[in-house]
Amino acid sequence: MAIQGIDLSIIWGVIIAFGLMMYVIMDGFDLGLGILFALIEDSRERDVMMNTVAPVWDGNETWLILGGAALYGAFPLAYAVILEALYLPLVLVLAGLIFRGVAFEFRFKAEAHRRHVWDKAFIGGSIVATFFQGVAIGTYISGIPVVDRQFAGGALDWLAPFPLLCGVGLLLTYALLGSTWLLIKTEGMLESRMRHYSRPLTYLLALVIVLICAWTAWIHADIAQRWLAGSHWMRSLLLAVLAVGAVVMIQKALRKRHSHLPFIGVAGLVFLGYLGLAISIWPNIVPPGISLWQAASPPSSQLFALIGALFIIPVILVYTFWSYHVFRGKVKVGDAYH
Template sequence: MGIQGIDLSLIWGVIIAFGVMMYVIMDGFDLGLGILFPMISDEQERDVMMNTVAPVWDGNETWLVLGGAALYGAFPLAYGVILEALYLPLIFMLAGLIFRGVAFEFRFKAPAEKRHLWDWAFIGGSLLATFSQGVVIGAYVAGIPVVDRQFAGGGLDWLAPFPLVCGVGLVVAYALLGSTWLLVKTEGMLESRMRHYSRPLAWLLLAMVLVIGAWTLQMHPELATRWFNHAHLTVFAGLVVLAALALFGLLRSLRQRHTHWPFVFTLVLMFLGYIGLALSIWPNIIPPSVSLWAAASPATSQLFALIGALFILPVILMYTFWNYYVFRGKVRIGDGYH
């Protein structure tokens, strides 16, 4: 359980869930910019798109490092099994993030005739990283077989229809995050284009959520039993109602030409989906059979790491808030941070 009745595994589970959620939300919209990049042909508008995240994109990935390090320290069994099961899509994700990161730095320094190469590195890296993350999530939700505390599946189990559809779904979700982020940060024709793209992306995301949700319940009938029994039905209905209200608010704010509210409502949709996922797999950290406590490291190790985490988490949060505060406001043609 923990030290003197404190459930350290539960605390670490919350920290990891929070870190992953922060990464998905904050790195999601800048990956979304790369997904939207092919829809914008004007070089100056592309510069503006990249400059909206240039000061913050690398800080966003701090949350990914935090989540991975916390998983390794607090739940080494889960770390080992998940990495073994999803080694290839995680490598693809890292390769995409590397291409995207290099493109950020080199695109602005490349001569005009070479810039298109870095544009495609940015587009390809963003798509590859996003799709791979979706595949990882889909394979994780589908379930990872564990026998005698060892991964009991194959190295290509992730290469299945459900994870691949989840990859497409995450591409749509990040594109919507990116388009609504640009409503906050840009103006003129670029803002108008993003408003035009956001509405069909919202409806497409709804369709993907319905397909993936129904598919998940078909794969795991026990989830249907959990969600629709009397004890959990209120929570499930509450999440559905809140998601419907957030979608309505998103579409309405787009029609009324708000700049900030569409992004806020998109964040709410992402948050509600994440909460639904977390509640569906609870209390397992390796679905469908390994719980937080079964995968945990010794309590003394968890406590030692927790002391450090309690120092570093406020620093990351303060740095993140200050970064976004300093670089708030619209980005215009001619502005830049390189």
């Protein structure tokens, strides 16, 4: 919908995409820590890993809430259809996030001989939440059947090979975000171990990205057209070259023992994948057949919500920047839990 030349639906689409991208990157690395937790046995190193995100992990999830609330307010039809189609995966995501969140707080309060229980909850919650986020994304890309503005699929449509591969891909993505985050925040043996893990994780993630792209083009002729028809292949080639460049940058930065560049490279790779997803489904908000404008709420509702968002989003950005600034620097063994 447009008001005096301003297309509110596109503005809200950008806001939702921005919020979800921020969530994937920022909550991705602390979910990645939970995935990597299974590879670390030393309790002191596990303490350090949790302390690197203890001051910020709950704030990172603000972006998910923003994205969900914006979808509900600006595109209620899309909200209803997507949630009905992805009900079970999203319930499992929430269950995983609950276990992960409870483990954060209870682990430091537990007696030493019981701490392993909360370690397992942290690992399990992180893996479950991450995997089913990926399954939800894969199901979304596969397309959601809609008839008469109602979800027309089955409750287990998500239980298919392509969404499950996307779940594995997101596990690798978050694990790599977590390992490169620890290069920034830790030192000594833990940092060296994360540098060692980051190299194969980068190659595995690149392989899964190639598989997902090839599979998507194979099963969806319309998406293949958006990638390759006419001059679109030049845009796709540019994205592919930038993705290869990001992988090369990550590996080079790891060899030269940079602390920040590997994480920046992984975040860039995630952004390129996110941009590729946007190109693949545009202008639909519920693939393959419901566009932004078909799913939009009335212009007055979008405008009213946008006024509030213009106040809230800068506050979230300032708070996020300030919290990371205050808790910058390396975390050492023995540092207190924040």
